Amino acid sequence: MAEKVLMKGNEAIAEAAIKAGCRHYFGYPITPQTEIAAYMAKRMPKIGGTFLQAESEVAAINMVYGVAGAGFRVMTSSSSPGVSLKQEGISYIAGADLPALIVNVQRGGPGLGGIQPSQSDYFQATKGGGHGDYHLIVLAPASVQEMADLTGKAFDLADKYRVPAMLLADGTLGQMMEPVEIPEPEVQAVEKPWAVNGTKGKRAHNIVNSLYLKPEILEKTNFERFEKYKQIEENEVMYESFMMEDAEYCVVAFGIAARISKNAVIAARKRGIKVGLIRPITLWPFPTEVIAKAAEQVKGFISVELSMGQMIEDVRLASGCKKPVLLCNRAGGMIMSPEEVLAKIDELAAL
Amino acid sequence: MNNTKRISIFCGHYGSGKTNIAVNYALSLKEQGIPVRIADLDIVNPYFRTKDSAEELEAAGIPLISPVFANTNVDLPALPQELYALVQQTHTHAVMDVGGDDRGAYALGRYAPYIREEDNFDMFCVVNFFRPLTTTPEEAAEVMAEIEAAAHLPFTAIINNSNLGEATTLEDVLATREKCEALSRMTGLPIAATCLRSDLIPVGREAEFMPLTLQKKYF
Numbered sequence: 001m002a003e004k005v006l007m008k009g010n011e012a013i014a015e016a017a018i019k020a021g022c023r024h025y026f027g028y029p030i031t032p033q034t035e036i037a038a039y040m041a042k043r044m045p046k047i048g049g050t051f052l053q054a055e056s057e058v059a060a061i062n063m064v065y066g067v068a069g070a071g072f073r074v075m076t077s078s079s080s081p082g083v084s085l086k087q088e089g090i091s092y093i094a095g096a097d098l099p100a101l102i103v104n105v106q107r108g109g110p111g112l113g114g115i116q117p118s119q120s121d122y123f124q125a126t127k128g129g130g131h132g133d134y135h136l137i138v139l140a141p142a143s144v145q146e147m148a149d150l151t152g153k154a155f156d157l158a159d160k161y162r163v164p165a166m167l168l169a170d171g172t173l174g175q176m177m178e179p180v181e182i183p184e185p186e187v188q189a190v191e192k193p194w195a196v197n198g199t200k201g202k203r204a205h206n207i208v209n210s211l212y213l214k215p216e217i218l219e220k221t222n223f224e225r226f227e228k229y230k231q232i233e234e235n236e237v238m239y240e241s242f243m244m245e246d247a248e249y250c251v252v253a254f255g256i257a258a259r260i261s262k263n264a265v266i267a268a269r270k271r272g273i274k275v276g277l278i279r280p281i282t283l284w285p286f287p288t289e290v291i292a293k294a295a296e297q298v299k300g301f302i303s304v305e306l307s308m309g310q311m312i313e314d315v316r317l318a319s320g321c322k323k324p325v326l327l328c329n330r331a332g333g334m335i336m337s338p339e340e341v342l343a344k345i346d347e348l349a350a351l
Numbered sequence: 352m353n354n355t356k357r358i359s360i361f362c363g364h365y366g367s368g369k370t371n372i373a374v375n376y377a378l379s380l381k382e383q384g385i386p387v388r389i390a391d392l393d394i395v396n397p398y399f400r401t402k403d404s405a406e407e408l409e410a411a412g413i414p415l416i417s418p419v420f421a422n423t424n425v426d427l428p429a430l431p432q433e434l435y436a437l438v439q440q441t442h443t444h445a446v447m448d449v450g451g452d453d454r455g456a457y458a459l460g461r462y463a464p465y466i467r468e469e470d471n472f473d474m475f476c477v478v479n480f481f482r483p484l485t486t487t488p489e490e491a492a493e494v495m496a497e498i499e500a501a502a503h504l505p506f507t508a509i510i511n512n513s514n515l516g517e518a519t520t521l522e523d524v525l526a527t528r529e530k531c532e533a534l535s536r537m538t539g540l541p542i543a544a545t546c547l548r549s550d551l552i553p554v555g556r557e558a559e560f561m562p563l564t565l566q567k568k569y570f
Contacts, residue, residue: 003486004481004515004518005481005482005483005486006366006479006481006482006514006515006516007482007483008366011483015483031397032398035365038365039483039484042484043484115397175398175399177366177516178516178518179481179515179516179518
């Protein structure tokens, strides 16, 4: 077992990426994720890797595009405004069917917003963000340990499906320190016969590209890509279910909001209210079936989010609008207390 | 921790616990009746600052000098002019909480000539052997050399602040003693204190540890 260290969430992401075989990092500093870049700047030169502070987020994501095309594990990280800048490149990477990891340690928005934590990039992460028909695999950690574990998982999923993955964290998880064991994963040597890494005179040229001027062919690539997305939706949904066995009410929350909600659920149970928590770990693919099943069981849902209410739309869709879905939210960098979630549980129970 | 030097500077690796120790140290000086001021020199991290303890420090009558923009959304690494008073007015003690790593220690460089001239200072290296990049004495010594080069000041002692956050046990801290002693031998510097959260200190062993009360947590 690996030794425990006391790490910030941001540092845990960086070290876990290195352990997962990532040797190429391109980024541009922005609070609250700069520790990822700082850590990479220290570590990469010592292990023969590449750390490069690009001239902008746009440059960084295009460097990721290039290295991903050459078949290497590669990542970038930023926070909300910086991730907006990267959207064009992310769309290109998705359109070229390349695996890569993009980390978003969210802060309050819109615009330049603030430097306090937020979850208001849910739509951007799960509904596209950039232009065109595409998805990212979106993983939402809720502890420093998960910041590490899901980083490795994101690289594996990205390679398996040739789909870019996003780790959607927030400023709290990035900055908080917890004891963590960095996993020593068996780095899966995924064959990448499509990589642009030299023909050595033995095969035809590989082409990495997202430009298709013939609409028939572009349509075909879109349909093929969505077949792949269907497989991901069938096979890769991850969630945590907490006290749901006999639940009459269901709280749905991810990331830091789920930690707060868990405390509220425990407090409500002490008062005799039968409430449980479903925590989506994959935000795309969303645990639609799990919510649909819960809708048969519970009297109502609460979506707890650090946004004006974004995931709540997926909860409503998944539950078929069969049961009321309340929103418990804070925005702009503010965080709700367990008591605020508890008050909302009381409100739902009184309906 | 017994120290009679007028200026106490706390430096160290990023996230090693400098601010908590600096605040606790200033409060303990004040309790002993020693007039003291505390300064926040952190130009690296906009979170977890001395200013988080502003109410507590004010209640104890300890003036806090911190950047105007600390704890706001403005991420501006500017230091206030009042900091010069800290090094130039020698009638009160001064506690300086410096930002992490060499990057944070650069802020100290501009005050270094005054501090060296007065020559009445301690510069403590705060070490947490459970933090990444300082898990061995060798790594810690490397960071110390980088900080000294940036600060233009030499360390005078080491403070062992090894901890695993809320999960820390007495045994965890004791297990790092050998590493800290090795660091002490490598650098030729004494170990000024071993820190432990006050509720973890066993009865009868108070003399072995510098008791820490942690800063208020927001989340």
